Amino acid sequence: xxxxxIISGLFCSGLCxxxxxxxxxxxxxxxxxxxSVQPIDTSVVSTPSSSLPRESFTMVxxxxxxxxxxxxxxxxxxxxxxxxxxxxxVSGITRAGIVVEPVLWRSxxxxxxxxxxxxxxxxxxxxxxxxxxxxxxxxxxFVETGVSFQLGVGGWFAVHPNFAVGLELAVQPDIISLDAxxxxxxxxxVSLTGTFVAAERSFPHGR
Numbered sequence: 133x134x135x136x137x138i139i140s141g142l143f144c145s146g147l148c149x150x151x152x153x154x155x156x157x158x159x160x161x162x163x164x165x166x167x168s169v170q171p172i173d174t175s176v177v178s179t180p181s182s183s184l185p186r187e188s189f190t191m192v193x194x195x196x197x198x199x200x201x202x203x204x205x206x207x208x209x210x211x212x213x214x215x216x217x218x219x220x221x222v223s224g225i226t227r228a229g230i231v232v233e234p235v236l237w238r239s240x241x242x243x244x245x246x247x248x249x250x251x252x253x254x255x256x257x258x259x260x261x262x263x264x265x266x267x268x269x270x271x272x273x274f275v276e277t278g279v280s281f282q283l284g285v286g287g288w289f290a291v292h293p294n295f296a297v298g299l300e301l302a303v304q305p306d307i308i309s310l311d312a313x314x315x316x317x318x319x320x321x322v323s324l325t326g327t328f329v330a331a332e333r334s335f336p337h338g339r
Contacts, residue, residue, distance in 0.1 A: 155201055160197070165190070166191075222257060224257075230252065231251030245290075251282040253279070256275060276310055277308070278306060293333040294333060296327045301320075301322055
């Protein structure tokens with residue numbers, strides 16, 4: 133009887149597919165380009181273009197790391213970008229928080245997939261408040277904090293069981309209390325991602 137069990141075990145180990153590691157460490161860097169429409173600049177009334185909202189393009193590099201649960205990723209993230217706010221010169225906007233990526237669909241060979249993106253965290257804005265009158269221009273530095281959110285959708289293509297490249301489209305609203313009032317940003321971010329998973333995995337066989 134014991135010989136039968138040993139032979140059957142060897143037979144299954146050679147032919148049965150390897151079990152997928154359900155929990156693994158994940159690293160996901162992202163390089164994004166954001167589009168934000170800036171408020172009307174009322175500090176320069178002599179410039180015709182100051183009466184129009186300004187659209188700016190900024191780079192948004194981000195790093196995420198956490199757990200890959202096969203059908204769900206839970207990641208901590210940090211990012212930094214530059215943008216302008218009415219009456220302010222901003223040197224940097226730093227964000228940190230938690231993002232989740234539940235899988236909506238994946239192909240039978242698990243090489244292609246689509247997922248939702250949702251998260252929340254804190255945001256810190258550093259810069260200078262600029263005031264202009266007919267004679268002088270004054271600037272005073274500031275650092276203000278607030279809350280930040282992310283909501284979007286992404287997709288991936290796995291070039292290896294442990295590495296995939298992807299593309300994301302998300303909105304990233306920020307809510308920050310400034311001296312001039314409440315600032316609500318609504319950046320749209322398109323990001324190129326790379327996802328590394330530290331686990332022994334393989335693509336499903338026979339599909």
